[in-house]
Amino acid sequence: xxxxxxxxxxxxxxxxxxxxxxxxxxxxxxxxxxxxxxxxxxxxxxxxxxxxxxxxxxxxxxxxxxxxxxxxxxxxxxxxxxxxxxxxxxxxxxxxxxxxxxxxxxxxxxxxxxxxxxxxxxxxxxxxxxxxxxxxxxxxxxxxxxxxxxxxxxxxxxxxxxxxxxxxxxxxxxxxxxxxxxxxxxxxxxxxxxxxxxxxxxxxxxxxxxxxxxxxxxxxxxxxxxxxxxxxxxxxxxxxxxx
Amino acid sequence: xxxxxxxxxxxxxxxxxxxxxxxxxxxxxxxxxxxxxxxxxxxxxxxxxxxxxxxxxxxxxxxxxxxxxxxxxxxxxxxxxxxxxxxxxxxxxxxxxxxxxxxxxxxxxxxxxxxxxxxxxxxxxxxxxxxxxxxxxxxxxxxxxxxxxxxxxxxxxxxxxxxxxxxxxxxxxxxxxxxxxxxxxxxxxxxxxxxxxxxxxxxxxxxxxxxxxxxxxxxxxxxxxxxxxxx
Numbered sequence: 423x424x425x426x427x428x429x430x431x432x433x434x435x436x437x438x439x440x441x442x443x444x445x446x447x448x449x450x451x452x453x454x455x456x457x458x459x460x461x462x463x464x465x466x467x468x469x470x471x472x473x474x475x476x477x478x479x480x481x482x483x484x485x486x487x488x489x490x491x492x493x494x495x496x497x498x499x500x501x502x503x504x505x506x507x508x509x510x511x512x513x514x515x516x517x518x519x520x521x522x523x524x525x526x527x528x529x530x531x532x533x534x535x536x537x538x539x540x541x542x543x544x545x546x547x548x549x550x551x552x553x554x555x556x557x558x559x560x561x562x563x564x565x566x567x568x569x570x571x572x573x574x575x576x577x578x579x580x581x582x583x584x585x586x587x588x589x590x591x592x593x594x595x596x597x598x599x600x601x602x603x604x605x606x607x608x609x610x611x612x613x614x615x616x617x618x619x620x621x622x623x624x625x626x627x628x629x630x631x632x633x634x635x636x637x638x639x640x641x642x643x644x645x646x647x648x649x650x651x652x653x654x655x656x657x658x659x660x661x662x663x664x665x
Numbered sequence: 666x667x668x669x670x671x672x673x674x675x676x677x678x679x680x681x682x683x684x685x686x687x688x689x690x691x692x693x694x695x696x697x698x699x700x701x702x703x704x705x706x707x708x709x710x711x712x713x714x715x716x717x718x719x720x721x722x723x724x725x726x727x728x729x730x731x732x733x734x735x736x737x738x739x740x741x742x743x744x745x746x747x748x749x750x751x752x753x754x755x756x757x758x759x760x761x762x763x764x765x766x767x768x769x770x771x772x773x774x775x776x777x778x779x780x781x782x783x784x785x786x787x788x789x790x791x792x793x794x795x796x797x798x799x800x801x802x803x804x805x806x807x808x809x810x811x812x813x814x815x816x817x818x819x820x821x822x823x824x825x826x827x828x829x830x831x832x833x834x835x836x837x838x839x840x841x842x843x844x845x846x847x848x849x850x851x852x853x854x855x856x857x858x859x860x861x862x863x864x865x866x867x868x869x870x871x872x873x874x875x876x877x878x879x880x881x882x883x884x885x886x887x888x889x890x891x892x893x894x895x896x
Contacts, residue, residue, distance in 0.1 A: 479794075482798065484794055484797055484798060502800065505798070506798045508794060508795060508798065511795065512791060512792050512794075512795035512796075514809070514813055515812075515813045515815075515895050516812075516813075516895075524799065524809075525799040525800055528799060528800045528801050528805065529800060556894060556895045558895060559895075572799075576799075
């Protein structure tokens with residue numbers, strides 16, 4: 423099984439320039455400056471309501487910024503070589519294999535190539551025994567594995583993961599983390615949110631820390647965890663951040 | 666009192682040719698109307714669910730209201746359209762099975778459109794972000810949502826079939842209840858009862874009831890199966 427990337431790093435880095443998002447005049451994200459570099463794993467941290475999920479959806483293109491700009495390297499407004507696993511991924515009411523096939527068909531891939539990619543994906547993530555099972559009847563852990571595998575099958579350069587292991591038990595969480603590391607090895611850039619600080623320590627190369635809609639700290643994970651510069655980040659890590 | 670039932674039993678068991686002809690025509694007319702109404706109503710209902718335009722609420726309310734369209738009124742409308750002096754009089758369709766299919770399609774269409782709209786609207790709320798993320802636009806989402814809502818939609822289609830197979834007014838007005846040509850189960854029951862020929866009426870009544878029961882059993886079974894099999 424070899425993962426062949428069609429155009430390595432054609433769309434990265436992604437630059438957010440003074441990006442803001444407001445609903446009805448209420449600012450939810452303010453002046454975000456962030457560069458998503460190729461080949462890294464960036465973990466977005468912050469309390470509930472800090473705007474983590476919003477930030478990912480803006481990057482992915484599910485939402486458009488109300489101020490500032492989102493610039494992909496190739497200039498596309500919403501390049502195809504990116505994927506996202508939503509916080510509550512929706513699996514279609516069909517088989518596991520058909521769920522993997524669906525986005526490939528949307529992209530107009532030929533039947534033979536789709537079949538090959540689906541088989542490879544099933545094999546790679548241990549889903550082959552479940553191929554014909556209805557996706558909606560899988561366990562929570564299996565469903566999440568399928569959601570991640572579906573994103574991988576789309577051959578993204580960058581993958582956005584919104585709380586990829588929320589509501590999973592420790593063993594399912596371990597499987598998801600192993601998948602994320604495997605994606606990384608394939609050269610896929612990861613941007614993810616998590617509530618699990620242990621997970622952030624295990625996976626993060628870089629940390630972006632959001633507080634009330636502002637990006638208050640960005641940098642290498644080691645620096646962030648060993649010596650956070652801002653009082654908000656220190657409070658957050660100490661577990662006593664009050665909203 | 667047992668007389669009509671004995672006659673009915675005899676007619677059914679013997680496979681009376683007049684009886685079979687009436688049943689065959691009824692099914693042919695209603696099934697064709699259901700298929701036509703689905704071909705038009707499923708995409709239209711899904712389109713209505715996903716689109717936002719000025720006056721959309723009016724369309725939604727009108728479709729909902731038309732679900733209760735009295736069959737005689739539907740029949741009257743089609744009659745006016747197809748009669749000699751009507752806009753489509755030249756087609757000479759009045760008092761043919763085709764006219765009956767048109768009238769019944771008109772009856773079923775609002776049910777299919779309204780139900781599809783409601784099912785697809787609910788699914789769209791759930792699927793919207795995910796489909797967009799996977800790369801499906803609004804138009805491409807339509808077949809996906811129809812397919813994923815197939816179980817709920819089947820219930821609606823069967824409701825339409827039930828309504829059409831049970832109504833008398835529309836087919837009586839535009840079909841004319843001509844023996845061997847446009848006589849259906851419901852129009853035959855009306856006529857035979859008024860003529861005092863209760864045996865045939867009861868036989869047809871039993872078959873109509875059986876048909877309704879079978880359909881509902883099928884719809885229920887399909888729903889159960891789908892929930893267990895598809896989640």
